[in-house]
Amino acid sequence: MIEITEVPSPFCGIGTDDLTIRIDGVVLKVIENGCAINTPAFEQPITDISARVGGKEVSLEFAIAKAAELLKETKLPIIGGCATDVNGMRGLLALADRCGAVVDNMNFTGARNNFLALQDSGWMNTTLAEVKNRCDLLLVVGTDLEAFAPRFFERYLWNKDSMFLDDTSQRQVIYLGKAPSGHASTSPNGQKPQVVECASEDLPEVIAVLRALVKSQEIRANTVCGLAMDDLQMIANQLKEAKYGVVTWAAGALAYAHAELTVQKLSEMIKDINNLNTRCSGLPLAGKEGDQTANQVCGWTTGYPARTRFSRGYPEYDPFLNETATLLASGEADALVWVQAFNVNAVPPESTIPTIVVGRSGMTFTKEPDVYIPVGTPGIDHAGHAYRMDNVVAIRLKKLRDSGLPSTAQVLHALEQAL
Amino acid sequence: MLIKLTGGTVYDPASGIDGKLQDIYIQDGRIITKPIEAVVDKEYDLTGKVVMSGAIDMHTHIGGGKGNIARTLLPEDHRQDPVHRSDITRSGCGHAMPSTFVTGYRYAEMGYTAGFEPAVLPVNARQAHMEMADIPILDKGGYVMLGSDDYLLRMLTAKKDQKAINDYVAWTMHSAKAIGVKVVNPGGINAFKFNQRKLDLDEKNSHYGVTPRDILQVLATAVKELGVVHPLHVHGCNLGVPGNVQTTLDTIQGIGGLPMHLTHIQFHSYGTEGDFKFSSGAAQIAEAINKNKNITIDVGQILFGQTVTASGDNMRQHANNKFASPNKWVTMDIECDAGCGVVPFKYKDKNFVNALQWAIGLETFLLVDDPWRIFLTTDHPNGAPFTSYPHLIRLLMDRSFRNEVLSTIHPEAQKMTTLASIEREYTLQEIAIMTRAGAAKLIGLKDRGGLSAGNWADITVYTNNSDRQKMFEKPDYVFKDGQLVVINGKVVSTKWGTTHVVRPDFDPSVEKGLKDYFDRYMTMKLGNFKISDDEITEDGRGSITVHPLKGDVA
Numbered sequence: 006m007i008e009i010t011e012v013p014s015p016f017c018g019i020g021t022d023d024l025t026i027r028i029d030g031v032v033l034k035v036i037e038n039g040c041a042i043n044t045p046a047f048e049q050p051i052t053d054i055s056a057r058v059g060g061k062e063v064s065l066e067f068a069i070a071k072a073a074e075l076l077k078e079t080k081l082p083i084i085g086g087c088a089t090d091v092n093g094m095r096g097l098l099a100l101a102d103r104c105g106a107v108v109d110n111m112n113f114t115g116a117r118n119n120f121l122a123l124q125d126s127g128w129m130n131t132t133l134a135e136v137k138n139r140c141d142l143l144l145v146v147g148t149d150l151e152a153f154a155p156r157f158f159e160r161y162l163w164n165k166d167s168m169f170l171d172d173t174s175q176r177q178v179i180y181l182g183k184a185p186s187g188h189a190s191t192s193p194n195g196q197k198p199q200v201v202e203c204a205s206e207d208l209p210e211v212i213a214v215l216r217a218l219v220k221s222q223e224i225r226a227n228t229v230c231g232l233a234m235d236d237l238q239m240i241a242n243q244l245k246e247a248k249y250g251v252v253t254w255a256a257g258a259l260a261y262a263h264a265e266l267t268v269q270k271l272s273e274m275i276k277d278i279n280n281l282n283t284r285c286s287g288l289p290l291a292g293k294e295g296d297q298t299a300n301q302v303c304g305w306t307t308g309y310p311a312r313t314r315f316s317r318g319y320p321e322y323d324p325f326l327n328e329t330a331t332l333l334a335s336g337e338a339d340a341l342v343w344v345q346a347f348n349v350n351a352v353p354p355e356s357t358i359p360t361i362v363v364g365r366s367g368m369t370f371t372k373e374p375d376v377y378i379p380v381g382t383p384g385i386d387h388a389g390h391a392y393r394m395d396n397v398v399a400i401r402l403k404k405l406r407d408s409g410l411p412s413t414a415q416v417l418h419a420l421e422q423a424l
Numbered sequence: 425m426l427i428k429l430t431g432g433t434v435y436d437p438a439s440g441i442d443g444k445l446q447d448i449y450i451q452d453g454r455i456i457t458k459p460i461e462a463v464v465d466k467e468y469d470l471t472g473k474v475v476m477s478g479a480i481d482m483h484t485h486i487g488g489g490k491g492n493i494a495r496t497l498l499p500e501d502h503r504q505d506p507v508h509r510s511d512i513t514r515s516g517c518g519h520a521m522p523s524t525f526v527t528g529y530r531y532a533e534m535g536y537t538a539g540f541e542p543a544v545l546p547v548n549a550r551q552a553h554m555e556m557a558d559i560p561i562l563d564k565g566g567y568v569m570l571g572s573d574d575y576l577l578r579m580l581t582a583k584k585d586q587k588a589i590n591d592y593v594a595w596t597m598h599s600a601k602a603i604g605v606k607v608v609n610p611g612g613i614n615a616f617k618f619n620q621r622k623l624d625l626d627e628k629n630s631h632y633g634v635t636p637r638d639i640l641q642v643l644a645t646a647v648k649e650l651g652v653v654h655p656l657h658v659h660g661c662n663l664g665v666p667g668n669v670q671t672t673l674d675t676i677q678g679i680g681g682l683p684m685h686l687t688h689i690q691f692h693s694y695g696t697e698g699d700f701k702f703s704s705g706a707a708q709i710a711e712a713i714n715k716n717k718n719i720t721i722d723v724g725q726i727l728f729g730q731t732v733t734a735s736g737d738n739m740r741q742h743a744n745n746k747f748a749s750p751n752k753w754v755t756m757d758i759e760c761d762a763g764c765g766v767v768p769f770k771y772k773d774k775n776f777v778n779a780l781q782w783a784i785g786l787e788t789f790l791l792v793d794d795p796w797r798i799f800l801t802t803d804h805p806n807g808a809p810f811t812s813y814p815h816l817i818r819l820l821m822d823r824s825f826r827n828e829v830l831s832t833i834h835p836e837a838q839k840m841t842t843l844a845s846i847e848r849e850y851t852l853q854e855i856a857i858m859t860r861a862g863a864a865k866l867i868g869l870k871d872r873g874g875l876s877a878g879n880w881a882d883i884t885v886y887t888n889n890s891d892r893q894k895m896f897e898k899p900d901y902v903f904k905d906g907q908l909v910v911i912n913g914k915v916v917s918t919k920w921g922t923t924h925v926v927r928p929d930f931d932p933s934v935e936k937g938l939k940d941y942f943d944r945y946m947t948m949k950l951g952n953f954k955i956s957d958d959e960i961t962e963d964g965r966g967s968i969t970v971h972p973l974k975g976d977v978a
Contacts, residue, residue, distance in 0.1 A: 011949045022952045091554055092963065102515050124499060127752040127766075129742075133947045134547075134759040138574075139617060166944040168574060168760070169631070249618070279742070284619050286757060304492045305524045305555045308502040308517035319515040320523075322499050371852040388962070390550065397489050397758050399550040401952055401959065 008036060013400040015090070015384045016347060016397045018216075018292025019133065019154045019161070020393035020400050031408050033385065036227075039253060040155040049349055050407055051366045053379040054262075060373045065411065072361045072376045073423035075340055080316075082106040082340040085312050085329045085353065086364075087303075088294040089346040090389030090402060092412030094302035094311075097344055100421045101315050107338070108303060109329045110311035111351060112296040115257025119289050120310055121265035128272035130278060131251060131286035132395035137161045138168040142242065142247035145198075146254040146271060147182035147208050151189035153255050153290055154394075158189040169249075177247070179240055181215075182208050183258070201236045206261045209270070212256040215241055216274040219281075244274075245281055255290040292394035294347045301392050301399075329354060346380050346413045364414050381410035425465045426451050427906065432470030432885060435852050437861035441968030442853045442974055443732065448475065450881040453906040457877040470885055473900060476856045477875050478537025478882030480863040483657075483687055483722050484581030484804040486527055487541040487566065488552035490734040490764035493754050494521040494805070497766060498732055513915055520731045520768075520805050527916045528560035530811055535899040538563035538921065539810075540867060542606055542657060542687060543736045545569050546762040549600035550955055552557060553923065557966050561904050561915070563882075565924035567604035567657045568596055569736055571639045572613035574760040575941055577632045586645055593646040594930035595938070599954040603867060603924050603971065604654035605647050606687075608736040609661055610636035616739035623739065625661050625674050636661050637678050640689075640926050644682040650928035651973030653868025655683030655720065660692050661742045667696045669705025676719055685866070688724025688803040690785040698840055700776055704784045707842070710791030713798070720866055721792070725785035725809035725816055726778065727777070733767045735806065741765020760945065771808070772870040779837035783830070787841060790848045795857040799866070814897035820850040821892045845856035869924060870971050881906035920965040927970055 006029045013022035017040065023048070023270075025037035031051050031221050056068030075280030076082055087094065087110040101108045110116070113245045132207065136143075145161065167173050178190050178198035182205060190198045203211055207230035214229045218241035227234050244250050252271055259267055271287065278285035291297055299311040307313050311323030325331070332338040333356045341360045343353035349367040350364055353360055359375050362368065366379035383389035389412070392399050427450040434446040447457045485491050490609040495502070502517035507526045509515035516523030522530060539559075544552045544566035556564040557913065570576055570593065579589060593605060611634055612623040618630050625636050644656040660675050662668040672692040676684075695703035713719055730749075735741050736818055738755040742765060745753045749770040756764050771778040785807070792798045800817070804810040819826045823846075829906060838844070850858075863875020871879050883903040889895035898913030909917050935950065960966040 010953055013948075013952055020947060022948050095558070099514070102509050120496070123752075123754070124497060125752060127497065127748075127754045129755045131757045132759045134761070134945070135617065135757045137947060138760055138945055138968075139757075161947070168945050247619070282619070284617065299494075301492060301551070303557060304495050306514075306516065308495045308521070308523045309499055310496060315509075315515060318508045320502075320517065321506070322502075390554065392958075397545070397548050397551070397756070398948070399548075399554065399946065401550070401956075 009193035009403065009405055013384065013402055014043045015295065015400070015402055016293070017042045017154050018290065018394045019155070019157055020398060021156055021160065022400060023075060026405060028406050033405060033408050042155060046347070047385065049365070049367055051410070053366045054409065056376070056378045060378050067376065068376050068378050069416065069419045069423050072420055075359045075361060075375060076104050076424060078103065079340040081332070081338050082342060083329055083332055083338045084108050084342045084344060086111050086343045086345040086351065087299040088348065088351065089344055089413040090295065090391050091298055091302055091399070092389055093344065093346060093383065093417065095192035096414040096417030096421070098306045100375065100417050101423050103424055105316045105318070106342070107314040107316070107327050107332060108311055109327055110296055110299040112293065113312045113324070114258060114328065115292060116296060116300065118256040118259055118264040118268050120324060121270055122269035126269055126273060128287050129275050131288055132397050133161050135176060135286070136251055136288060137164055138170070138250040140251045141170060142177045142243055142250040143179070144250065144252045145178070145180045146212070146252060147205050148253070148255040148258040148290060149183050150253065152186050155189065163193050177243060179243065181211070181240065201240065203230050203232055205259065208259065209267050211237070212267050212270045212274070216270055216277065218246060218272050218328060219277055225323055229343065244278055245283060247285065248283060250278065250285040251288050252285065253288040253290055264350045288395070290394050292392060294351065295391060297392035297396055301396065318335065344413060346382050363413060368409055378416050379410060380413050380416055381408055383412070386410050387412045426459065426462050428464045428466055428467045429470050429475065429883070429885070432473045432475035434475045434875060435856040436863070436875040437853055437857045439876045441769060445612065448875060448883065450906045453881055455879045455881050472888065474852065474886040474888050475875070477609050477860045477873055477879070478884050478902065478904065479535050479859040480873055481531070481536055481801065481810065482538040482799050482863040483542045483801045484539045484810055484952050485541060485543065485734055485806070486539050486562065486624035486770055487556040488544060489548045489735070490766055491521060492555070493766045494681070494732045494734045495523070497752060497754060498768060501730065505507060509694055512918060522808050524555055524558035525560060528562050530900055531903065532561040532910050532915060533913050534811070534813060534897060535886070535902050536562065537882040537902070537904050538872065540564065540603070541566040543567070543569050543608060544600055544602060545758060545762045546573070546596050546600045547759045550959065553601060553955065553960055556923070557960065557963070558917045561909050563921035563924060565603040566600070567606040567654070568600040568602035569606045569608055569762050570596060571607035571610045571643060571730060572762050577611065577614060577634055579631065579750070580634045580638060580642065581632045586642065586649070589642050589927045590646045591930040591934040593643065594650050595934050596929040598927055601923065601925050601955050601960065601968070603926050604652065604657050605643060606657040606659065607643055608659040609663065609739055610639040612636065612661060612739045613736060616742065616763065617757050621739065621743065623661060625671055625678065628834060640675065640679060644684055648682055651975050652926055652928055653971070653974055654866060655685045657685045657687055659687050659737060663691050663737055664744060666694045666702045668692050669695050669708055672709060673712055676716055679718070681718050683718050683802050685720045687722050688801065688806065689721045690724045690726065690781065690788060690807070693784050693788060700782060700836065700884050702777055703737070703840055704787060706784045706787035707791060710788060713792050714794070720797045722801040723788050724787050724801055724803035725808045726771050726781045727802060727812045727815065728771050728773045728778070728782065729808065731805045731808055732766065733806040734764065734766045734919065736764055738763035738765040741767050759947070773833045776836050779833035780840055782833065783837060783843050786819060786843055787846065790846045795854040796862045796865070798858060799863060800858045802956045814893045817855055817896045818891070818893035820827065821855065823847060823849050842848065866925065868971050922967045922969045923960055924969050924971060926973060928973055
């Protein structure tokens with residue numbers, strides 16, 4: 006039995022790297038600094054160690070040969086999930102290039118809200134260490150931040166030491182839209198966040214008015230979507246008075262049509278504030294299950310984010326047409342490779358086409374895939390790299406145990422070779 | 425396998441060879457002396473061909489977060505230049521900010537065999553190396569960015585001595601796997617986080633009370649005292665600001681004879697004369713360069729067309745966002761370490777400012793005497809994509825072509841440049857110095873950039889052509905480490921290059937202060953921050969080549 010300290014997590018998205026994990030054979034136990042997301046993700050037991058074809062245990066070689074056979078005759082395979090580490094994504098993209106597949110990250114429909122805004126007008130963003138040391142006002146939009154990342158406040162807001170704030174407990178926290186589900190956002194001195202609650206679907210209108218107020222436009226209405234104008238005016242004033250305001254949202258939490266316009270409005274509002282003689286930055290939340298990793302690696306390999314097809318021999322990005330659900334529903338896709346090395350509960354979407362799962366050991370299926378190859382988890386079974394939510398920092402994942410499970414990269418490389 | 429390149433006309437400034445007929449022998453990836461008795465396995469008849477070593481781009485943004493932001497920002501640009509896969513090459517995209525694989529292929533197809541990323545943020549160094557690891561054929565390396573990191577500024581405020589700063593710089597170079605040190609808008613990126621919108625050479629950071637001049641002084645000293653061959657690589661204050669020629673001259677004067685490389689100096693050579701209050705400072709800059717032998721420069725030439733600017737200088741990029749074309753842009757504050765700004769640009773020959781920028785770059789090339797101290801760059805992709813180098817070489821080597829283009833730019837810009845009167849045409853040897861021998865010497869690359877025995881066999885063979893653009897855009901052959909990778913301007917095989925680094929000594933006790941700082945203020949543990957060698961080598965493709973420091977016994 007050994008204990009490993011300073012273990013980085015690929016699961017929570019905020020780059021916690023202070024976990025202590027006890028290892029007994031292949032059994033992991035989070036001893037220190039666990040959370041509701043990281044602890045179960047690390048402690049998930051290994052169940053399957055051999056690959057299966059048609060539900061029968063087979064050798065890895067046989068499973069790969071069978072997968073190659075299934076892929077060989079396809080016209081438009083999808084490689085979905087895309088939840089793995091940097092090397093896994095490298096292998097995945099090489100395979101997609103080889104077999105003319107569509108690559109589609111499972112969190113892309115949420116992330117699309119950000120990408121569409123980014124690709125239309127851009128943004129001004131910041132990263133976690135800047136938040137930790139500079140942020141004097143945090144505006145949380147439409148997101149239950151502590152459910153998304155349980156340790157966000159502890160690590161990045163209520164940290165004891167900050168280089169540029171005398172007292173971090175004096176930071177202002179405002180929720181706009183969703184109210185917090187717990188008390189993590191209450192400061193150590195007991196100050197509760199301000200909560201201005203509205204339905205998610207009302208955010209487009211509310212944010213539009215907030216931006217207008219930031220720009221000192223005259224608003225004649227007294228309320229917007231049931232919110233008092235004074236409440237929004239107060240938020241606008243606080244944003245303008247803050248020295249280093251930060252606005253955060255989870256693109257996936259903005260689950261309504263054309264939420265990209267909300268992200269765009271927020272991002273343009275942030276730009277406006279920076280023209281009013283102070284600083285303000287955006288902080289999009291993400292980084293779960295390799296989504297930032299998928300978009301980064303796909304970005305440098307193809308030029309585009311991870312909803313890109315190779316069916317014409319070169320990458321083509323389309324944030325709508327390349328969506329897995331669309332391609333399954335239309336019958337265009339004729340095979341599915343599901344890559345998910347992090348989360349046993351993220352199983353492939355239901356379909357009738359041949360399905361190959363390269364998944365974390367422990368997955369259970371309502372419908373057994375044609376081929377299932379259990380793989381190790383980056384940061385547990387093998388070393389690797391994963392991006393955290395702020396996209397700049399790639400964390401170095403450690404190998405914690407010898408499980409004998411192959412990595413995603415090894416499996417996908419072997420599959421590419423077999424074609 | 426013994427390869428013989430027979431009868432080519434060799435330009436090898438590293439050995440003082442200027443257009444001499446010479447055979448070259450290659451074995452095990454390296455150039456060897458003529459073997460006494462050996463069977464040549466493969467011979468190439470290079471009669472009438474021009475032979476140079478593989479070209480080295482000493483300043484090109486090919487790895488790191490801001491480049492990937494630039495890619496993500498511009499899907500419409502990629503769609504203009506899709507790149508198909510082949511049996512030996514991967515698909516991708518080209519033009520302004522090409523995908524990694526295409527970057528490697530297209531550089532090699534122009535005869536380049538190495539490229540150096542000049543702005544590696546310590547906290548983003550992993551990404552820079554991972555992206556560069558996916559660039560085939562080329563060797564690569566990076567200059568790590570310091571000067572706006574809070575750790576250094578705290579040291580300066582606390583009046584830490586030069587030795588302590590040297591230790592920190594050396595530690596950072598190890599940690600980030602760098603071969604040089606860069607500073608971008610010294611202290612300015614940091615000042616922007618405190619809402620300062622400009623920072624002159626002697627202006628204080630409002631929090632730290634430190635000036636850009638202080639930062640340049642300690643970093644240039646550190647680089648020199650550590651024995652790092654590549655001088656401090658400086659992107660100065662006031663990029664793009666009319667009148668910044670004075671800042672640049674003051675920067676040269678202020679460094680007091682220490683070695684310093686001023687990068688993309690074209691963007692820092694602007695006066696305020698004329699009806700538009702924008703004029704060329706190239707003559708003054710060239711005079712200062714010619715006089716001050718401690719200074720080297722690269723130009724950062726702009727060429728007309730669509731591109732994207734990606735810089736660590738978020739302060740200046742934010743100020744320039746109104747010029748974004750198309751109108752979208754990104755800035756980031758990054759990890760109490762640095763920042764970045766990405767602004768797409770379309771340089772237009774009929775725009776007065778852009779036209780004069782073009783002329784200022786060329787004036788600089790032509791007025792600086794010593795080709796060993798000036799380097800051919802467009803600051804890819806900021807001035808233009810690297811694929812425009814053959815065109816740039818023609819502008820330098822062919823006066824009539826240059827004047828032809830000059831006659832088509834904005835008429836007021838034509839009046840504001842002395843370009844038409846400059847007769848100089850670069851020679852093949854001078855091009856070879858700027859893009860090969862000089863670059864290798866500047867970076868401190870052992871066994872690269874030359875064609876004498878002992879060098880790695882990075883070799884480019886061209887067909888002499890008076891149209892220099894045609895000549896340089898399509899080499900007959902390119903060898904990388906002795907492997908034939910390009911024939912007639914097309915990749916025929918691929919391989920993986922090495923990562924060049926230096927490893928200056930430091931006192932390990934430097935980690936005491938750093939550990940405390942990381943634990944209190946940073947978002948990762950010190951041990952998780954440092955990049956280990958196996959992160960570069962574990963995939964079996966990458967390798968690390970450590971180069972000597974000044975004073976090392978070779």
